Amino acid sequence: MKDLAGRTAFVTGGANGIGLGLARALLAEGCKVAIADIREDSIAAALKTLDNQDVIGVPLDVASRAGFAAAADEVEARLGPVSLLFNNAGINLFQTIDESSYDDWDWVMGVNLNGVINGVMTFVPRMKARGAGGHVVNTASMASFLCGPAPGIYNTAKFAVRGLSESLRYSLAPHGIGVSVLCPGLVKSHIYASDEIRPDGLKAGARPVDSAGVERLREVHEFGMEPDVIAARVIEAIRANRYYIFSHPEFRDELREVFDDILAAFRDYPEDPGFQQRTGFEKFRRERYAEARAAARGEG
Secondary structure, eight states: OOOTTTTEEETTTTTSSHHHHHHHHHHHHHHHHEEESSOHHHHHHHHTTTTTTTEEEEOTTTTOHHHHHHHHHHHHHOOOOEEEEEEOOOOOOOSSGGGOOHHHHHHHHHHTTTTHHHHHHHHHHHHHHHOOOOEEEEOGGGGGTTOSSSSHHHHHHHHHHHHHHHHHHHGGGGEEEEEEEEEOOOSSSSGGGGGGGGGGGGTTOOOOOOOHHHHHHHHHHHSEEEEEHHHHHHHHHHHHHHSSEEEOOOHHHHHHHHHHHHTTTTOOOOOOOOOOHHHHHHHHHHHHHHHHHHTTOOOO
């Protein structure tokens, strides 16, 4: 997609961090922009900084399917058909899986994975029906590749977003709709304060907020990449129809180490019964996957 001007963009988590950076970049490209966020005060503050531009704000809990549908209807009635979708909203919970409750799972997965699913399921059928192309950017994280003990549920959600996005890219390519997955590292944002917006109904079993830990995270995030820098890299990737958007180049060597560890885990086992038939099928599958990747890049 070379020309973004005149298109309508919908950005979740749009009132701060990467979302607000995207809103500024999209407006500069001549887009009409809807910023959706669960924090209504943050929406109001963001809109003040974007004054006199073609932008609106909509309150939205991305975990709500009904809320997403209502927000989509409102935005398209006011700004026109959405053809640029940025599923960017996210929260974090800095603890291990074994120390987490079911409510912890429902909260983090509800926002970080179901929020992406809801965005895709709400807007993609509309994009396909209109036949005017478009682009979807799903914000994952370097945590969709790199794991430690914590944040375990966040890792789970972001790995799933990466898989969802890749499959979606291949299925939407024939419709002229591109898909990218954004995998940032540390960002100057408010994600460290996610507990502030945790729903009351999902607080059972929640551990007490570690105020000192939150303050340390706030200080760390002050050194995060500026959202406007990330947004510029996203716009460039959309124009090039690139799938992976690695905004933070400092992760290249670590990711290579992870891939090397994965490949090193393979073993040259002796052929088992059915090996030839099985690998024949896998050859066919591999060729089809290669064709899908090429088509998504516009090569087929």
